[in-house]
Amino acid sequence: MFAAIPFPDISPEIFSVTLFGIAITLRWYAMAYVVGIYLGWQIIKAALRRPQLWRNGAPMQISQLEDLLTYIVMGVIGGGRLGYVLFYRPGEYLSNPLDILKIWEGGLSFHGGFLGVVVGVYLFSRRHKVPLPDLADIIAVSATPAVLLVRCANFINAELWGRPTDLPWGVIFPGAAAQSCATVGTPCVRHPSQLYEAGLEGLLLGTILMLLAFRFGGLKKPWLLTGVFFAGYGFARFLVEFVRQPDAQFVSIGNELGLALHYNGYGLTMGQLLTLPMIVVGLMLIFFARRR
DSSP states (O other), X not given: OOOXXXXXXOOSEEEEEEETTEEEEEEHHHHHHHHHHHHHHHHHHHHHTOGGGSXXXXXXXXXXXXXXXXXXXXXXXXXXXXXXXXXXXXXXXXXXXXXXXXXXXXXXXXXXXXXXXXXXXXXXXHHHTOOHXXXXXXXXXXXXXXXXXXXXXXXXXXXXXXXXXXXXXXXXXXXXXXXXXXXXXXXXXXXXXXXXXXXIIIIIHHHHHHHHHHTSOGGGSXXXXXHHHHHHHHHHHHHHTTTBOOOHHHHHHHHHHTOOOOSSSOSOOHHHHHHHHHHHHHHHHXXXXXXX
């Protein structure tokens, strides 16, 4: 039998208590968002305290951060939950609409949360007269800690796992992941694609953006950091999709549209097709920022 790593015995729940007959549970997934948003807040605050990093000084006051945080949190939760309901389990939630409000049980979509943040940032920019390019650039830098932590939480939840592999760092995930490709006497070993994404989309991309912003004058070039985030995240997700098990709902949509969805390394998955516009927009923003 080839080498493999057993799935670590980590509960998705940090703790669970019952108060007045109501069960209250704190999960790593929710904590990842909370800590990620807090770290992003601190990054934005550090940038605003350094007016020399910007082309015309800091674009907003630190006192406005609380309002900005409100817009971002509402965008993440509202957009992420709506995206999860529409993309992943529409039939189930339409049958039980009150379950949509149970966000403490988990279930947020990155694509939905991303669109929610875009809308929230745009509305904040209009209301407070903050230049949208400057605001978008610093938020692009501050978003990567949350991406890193949420992908780690996906690993703890044993979800969004990769395709079968015989590499020595493959992980034996529990539940459906273990049963779907196992043979008699041989466990199902899969790529830890969540950790690949955490390293590429969170740690590596975040390091590049932080260096560009705080060491190489990236905030003085409008839309540059936003473009790097779009293109970097898109490229990272595109690469990881080669070893990530395609989401079931995307496979169904792809089959209905007649798109080439394969599991043998040929063709493009729906996840890769969805990242292509993000890559194109990112490269266009980088080109536009460099020309200016």
